Amino acid sequence: MVSPSHSEPVIELRGVEKHYQMGDTLVKALQGVDLKIFPGDYISILGPSGCGKSTMLNILGCLDQPSVGQYFLDGLDVSKLSDDDLSQVRGKKLGFIFQSYNLIQQLTVVENIEVPLYYQGVSEKESRDIAIELATRVGLGKRLDHRPTELSGGQQQRVAIARALSNDPSVILADEATGNLDSKSGGDILGIFDQLNADGKTLILITHDEGMSMRTSRTIRLKDGSIASDKRREEVAR
Amino acid sequence: MIRHSLLREFSLFRLKRSVLLGIKSLWMHRLRSLLTAMGIVFGVCSVIAMLAIGEGASHEAQQQIKELGSQNIILRSVKATDATTAGEQERSLILEYGLTYRDISQIQATVPGVLVTIPAREVKDFIWNESRSIDGSTLGTVPWFPEMRNRSIVRGRFFTEIEMNTRAPVCVLSRSLARHLFPLTEPIGDTVRIQTSYFRVIGVIADDPAASSAGEEDKNGKPSAKQSAAMEMLIPISTLEDHFGEVLFKYRSGSFEAEKVELHEVTVRIDEPDRVMPAAQAIRHVLERNHKKVDYEMIVPLDLLRRAERTKQIFNIVLGSIAAISLLVGGIGIMNIMLATVTERTREIGIRRALGAKKKDIVVQFLIETVMLSGAGGVIGVALGLAIPLIITHFAEMVTIIEFWAPALAFSISVITGVLFGIYPAFRAAGMNPVEALRHE
Numbered sequence: 001m002v003s004p005s006h007s008e009p010v011i012e013l014r015g016v017e018k019h020y021q022m023g024d025t026l027v028k029a030l031q032g033v034d035l036k037i038f039p040g041d042y043i044s045i046l047g048p049s050g051c052g053k054s055t056m057l058n059i060l061g062c063l064d065q066p067s068v069g070q071y072f073l074d075g076l077d078v079s080k081l082s083d084d085d086l087s088q089v090r091g092k093k094l095g096f097i098f099q100s101y102n103l104i105q106q107l108t109v110v111e112n113i114e115v116p117l118y119y120q121g122v123s124e125k126e127s128r129d130i131a132i133e134l135a136t137r138v139g140l141g142k143r144l145d146h147r148p149t150e151l152s153g154g155q156q157q158r159v160a161i162a163r164a165l166s167n168d169p170s171v172i173l174a175d176e177a178t179g180n181l182d183s184k185s186g187g188d189i190l191g192i193f194d195q196l197n198a199d200g201k202t203l204i205l206i207t208h209d210e211g212m213s214m215r216t217s218r219t220i221r222l223k224d225g226s227i228a229s230d231k232r233r234e235e236v237a238r
Numbered sequence: 239m240i241r242h243s244l245l246r247e248f249s250l251f252r253l254k255r256s257v258l259l260g261i262k263s264l265w266m267h268r269l270r271s272l273l274t275a276m277g278i279v280f281g282v283c284s285v286i287a288m289l290a291i292g293e294g295a296s297h298e299a300q301q302q303i304k305e306l307g308s309q310n311i312i313l314r315s316v317k318a319t320d321a322t323t324a325g326e327q328e329r330s331l332i333l334e335y336g337l338t339y340r341d342i343s344q345i346q347a348t349v350p351g352v353l354v355t356i357p358a359r360e361v362k363d364f365i366w367n368e369s370r371s372i373d374g375s376t377l378g379t380v381p382w383f384p385e386m387r388n389r390s391i392v393r394g395r396f397f398t399e400i401e402m403n404t405r406a407p408v409c410v411l412s413r414s415l416a417r418h419l420f421p422l423t424e425p426i427g428d429t430v431r432i433q434t435s436y437f438r439v440i441g442v443i444a445d446d447p448a449a450s451s452a453g454e455e456d457k458n459g460k461p462s463a464k465q466s467a468a469m470e471m472l473i474p475i476s477t478l479e480d481h482f483g484e485v486l487f488k489y490r491s492g493s494f495e496a497e498k499v500e501l502h503e504v505t506v507r508i509d510e511p512d513r514v515m516p517a518a519q520a521i522r523h524v525l526e527r528n529h530k531k532v533d534y535e536m537i538v539p540l541d542l543l544r545r546a547e548r549t550k551q552i553f554n555i556v557l558g559s560i561a562a563i564s565l566l567v568g569g570i571g572i573m574n575i576m577l578a579t580v581t582e583r584t585r586e587i588g589i590r591r592a593l594g595a596k597k598k599d600i601v602v603q604f605l606i607e608t609v610m611l612s613g614a615g616g617v618i619g620v621a622l623g624l625a626i627p628l629i630i631t632h633f634a635e636m637v638t639i640i641e642f643w644a645p646a647l648a649f650s651i652s653v654i655t656g657v658l659f660g661i662y663p664a665f666r667a668a669g670m671n672p673v674e675a676l677r678h679e
């Protein structure tokens with residue numbers, strides 16, 4: 001494994017803070033977060049509720065912008081981008097996996113996987129080919145034309161993973177990806193994550209589940225809006 | 239900033255996908271979509287149908303008026319109805335009223351723009367062909383009557399100036415009269431009888447188009463006006479004077495009536511359409527001076543035409559307001575449903591935004607849905623709107639005219655309504671914060 005410290009970081013946060021105005025008080029959801037994430041990293045971000053995990057996810061996912069500080073994604077400072085450019089960055093460089101799958105109900109499996117490609121302007125045929133290939137890869141090759149309501153939770157999450165992979169993102173963000181699943185399906189999903197990381201994908205799992213830290217190669221613990229600890233477990237990953 | 243040319247290249251494909259997506263979303267809520275589109279359906283359909291009916295009705299009326307001749311002013315003698323008439327009638331036994339040759343010569347001398355006048359006298363009595371008879375009117379007139387009144391000769395010919403000068407006993411029958419008196423045989427060459435005079439039929443002329451409109455115009459209450467106007471026989475005015483004299487006698491079911499009318503009808507042809515209205519005014523002055531009682535009536539086809547047009551204008555305004563209101567209601571219905579849809583699909587909007595959709599992509603998506611909804615409503619509305627006039631024409635035998643622009647106009651208004659009422663919900667959808675939209679339950 002290439003030592004991460006020798007390559008350029010895919011994500012770099014410099015002194016990132018996020019403030020919210022809640023009535024009269026200013027809530028600092030994130031305070032002075034510095035973080036470098038390298039290609040191929042397999043990270044779990046852990047912490048109790050209210051520690052700033054969601055804010056972290058929103059910022060890392062370019063859904064929100066930091067109040068203070070800079071965020072470089074693939075060398076591009078995204079902390080000051082316009083709304084349209086942020087959309088472009090999300091669609092091109094990021095893959096999202098949510099706790100509640102977040103599939104679009106009126107679309108089939110293939111069409112759901114195609115959504116990011118559609119906004120990237122990939123041609124119909126090309127995006128269809130990619131979607132079918134990915135669906136097959138996550139084990140849904142026989143359910144291409146099913147709708148989300150016709151699938152189990154584990155299957156829906158696999159569609160979501162295929163969707164997150166469709167635009168070949170730099171980073172995949174998973175928010176409590178196994179939170180709604182039974183342990184068997186959850187285990188399957190985590191197995192897919194392991195496989196993706198082994199294929200060289202950068203994954204960030206955001207979770208409150210301590211067990212996750214046993215799987216990932218790096219664990220970041222958040223407490224009160226700042227990083228409490230950041231440990232590599234390369235020896236365990238091996 | 240990235241791959242702009244590529245994006246443009248795929249814009250058509252994206253539009254197609256957006257339309258397909260819109261159809262899917264609308265199809266998911268079929269009943270709701272149908273009910274939402276109904277407002278537009280009825281709006282569009284009623285606009286087209288009402289326009290077609292209105293256009294048909296006014297066209298018919300205008301056609302009749304035009305056939306009277308827009309440069310003509312038609313004067314008719316009528317019995318004055320005021321109380322003094324009754325007293326006079328008792329004294330003289332012979333009722334004297336109506337237009338006179340003096341009126342005509344004064345009109346021709348004083349009113350500017352008068353080209354020609356067509357005098358006519360009328361005898362109302364039974365017209366006989368052997369044993370068949372009908373209560374009709376016999377009109378003594380001049381040879382240029384058909385041309386001036388836009389009446390076409392259906393068969394045979396009209397009488398000539400020579401026949402008028404020689405007071406020939408010839409006649410031309412209206413089509414209805416010919417059909418009534420000669421249901422099986424050829425009228426031309428045959429003879430008809432009025433009282434004790436016989437006339438040779440030389441032609442058949444089209445029915446008087448004024449028959450119905452003049453009947454409506456007649457405020458003096460002659461119930462048989464319409465029928466007797468259609469049952470009409472035309473003879474030279476000189477022949478009429480020869481045979482029936484100045485005083486016309488009528489025997490009707492035991493009662494006796496005598497009246498003296500110089501001229502029953504005068505058609506005044508004016509040279510320029512612009513001068514018709516002033517000429518009508520001048521003629522009215524001449525007649526008011528010459529007649530103590532209003533024993534005449536004046537029909538100005540141009541005036542009727544203008545009045546018909548004004549009526550049509552009012553009709554169009556009423557129609558337009560109804561259309562505007564129904565489309566407004568339809569539009570509000572669409573907006574209401576789209577706002578509900580946007581709220582219901584907040585999560586989907588959040589997902590799409592997270593997966594790379596720009597604000598404008600969301601706007602376009604919802605606008606396309608609204609436009610498809612209203613467009614589909616418009617198409618159904620146009621189809622119904624085209625069908626209803628056909629059904630009305632078929633069953634109610636009313637003339638309906640569908641102007642080519644009516645369906646196009648109604649359809650484009652429906653689409654514009656969709657866009658206008660879709661803009662707000664679409665922008666509301668696009669303006670959502672992706673983070674909050676994703677968290678929406």
